[in-house]
Amino acid sequence: MKHQPIDQYAEKIAEEKRAAVYGGSKAGYDSRKKALFNHYTAPDDLRRLAGALKQHAIENLDTYLPQVEAKLTANGARVHWAEDAHEACQQVLEIMRARNATKIVKAKTMVSEEIGLAPFLEKEGIECLETDLGEFIIQIAHDHPSHIVKPIIHKNRREIARLFEENGLGEYNDDPETITRRARQYLRHKYLAADVGITGANFVSAESGRLVVVTNEGNSRFSLAATKVHIALVGIEKIVPKDRDLAILLNLLARSGTGQQLTVYTEFISGPRRAGQPDGPEEMHVIFVDNNRTQVLASDCREILRCIRCGACLNVCPVYRQASGHAYRSVYPGPVGAVLSPLLAGSRFPELADLPKASSLCGACNEVCPVNIPIPDLLLRLRNRGKREKSAVAAAATPPLGSWALAATLPAAWKAGLAMGGLINAVPKPLLPQAARSWIEARGLPLWRGGQFRKWLKRRKK
């Protein structure tokens, strides 16, 4: 293999798609910067504080999980624990069957993508309609999200207008407002006809059992207005100790993700409808999903569980900008995905062990992360794990460095190498090692001047 899979993907990507991803992510980066630095004098201190807060939360899940279960139960919700993706899907199905329910309206949740909920339910004859505009477009296009916050970042409006036309949602019209209005009209009826509303949760407070769901379209509220049952799918790492912790996290989430001070809708859900309340679901189920998260927690990469899914690391990442989210072959793309996806893959880690290599280790991701995750350090740890587990896909196109390391421990060999290296100035290109050939395909090679500095030093001392 001449180069890594993500590089191959980037090379073949259509220019239109690359430009959409590049423009969308750069805009996201710029608006984040404005929102954060115009409003706070020391945003980096806030990021560190939020990081410490989330780190505390995940390291004390053994305390907070039972606490949140007790609170949710007291609030009238039913709590389920799903060890893996299949169990989580099965639990949703059982809740549906118990009520003879067949129609779901679903707000955006990354964990539902992770467990493959929609295709699972489809096979069981259950309609699971996406209500977030981006996810709705992905659904009718039979596509996959390529960004955590902006699932259709890779599409332009002309493509979406064609898609709407093909799906009977009006004649071709690429005006964004028209597209939105048409989707809204279509979805309104679906909300009324649905039995069950599914949401995720951005945070769950252990103190109060409150679920926090943020959206910009209000689709989550609609999903819960007319349906009888609310199912929330929640990764176990979403728990925060106290309600007051939400202040800093909500402020950072919106600013980092979309450059807003707050998302347009921030719902605090304390339980199902209570006696005397006019609307809201009669039943509320919270399914806490593990799906290898406890394994991640036990590993030396546990900091990744701080992630609040804002997408800022995707927006700033030069590799993501060139390759797009689809290059990552997994639900979570970009820097966070390069760490999280191989970890969540469990025993299938070696298959995705090339993802942590898709980084120049520039550290921009860490610099923008609202919970200050040391992503480059985690990428390095996973590269080492990929090497130890002998992942073939991770090793591709990487020059072996064993003999180089040996020479670097033997000063005499090193000096001989410096003297011999001059050959590189004269050697015919086909005889150069693969790595050097890959280098000179795009770049000039500087002149080899091995040992010249040492000679200069000696001359000077005389």
Next chain:
Amino acid sequence: MSSAKRKLPGVERRIQLMATCLCDAFYDDVAAATVEVLEHVGCKVDFPAGQTCCGQPAFNSGDWASSRKVMRHAVRTFAGDDPVVIPSGSCAAMMYHGALIEFEHEPDLPAVEQLGQRTWELCDFIVNGLGVHTWGGRFDAKIAFHRSCHLRGSHSTDAVYQLLRSIEGVQLVEFDEFEQCCGFGGTFSVAFPHISKSMGELKLNHLLAAKPDVIVSADMSCLMHLGGLAEKGGRPIKSMHIAQVLRDALQNKGRAAS
């Protein structure tokens, strides 16, 4: 990632130079300029002749067993208590940050830590280690400073700016997407040739749009990559390491450069 602030007690004058493998093989003038710059601020420069590399190529490739061998060699080579000064933000970060990760579970971690704690990037050392805040001299040029990624979160970026701004004739030019990487990334550049090149071309476009006389960095690796791309693309650039600018500023003192 950040270097701990460790202002030296009193005036420390004896230092060990780690020239970096890139300067050893390609950029001898950068290493020579580093020696002259350090001597100018009163340092006695030792060059341990057994030095090779910081081990970062293997570390970044995931081959930590190989990298640790190289780092152990560095620990032996740079023994003692004298500061180790490196004309590279990248190699310095390997010494004070990366090495601590790969030695996390190794018995000789304390020795690696001890070395990391006295290792400095050149400009960080001059400004924060020695307390030299103005450089002086003259260097008539429009400079585009490419902040290499390993300077993120360290004290080196501010140090570079302090020094450059104190040189008469230096005009710093701004350019778009300053925070973005040049695309080098060590073995990344050969395992991801397409993305690496795309990133580099973008960086070059932004840099050249600012019409600088010279592109300056604290890391030769970025300049090797950018210079190589520019040369192949038929738009050669003039680039210099910060140490060369500091040295030349002293030599150009009092007169305009040609």
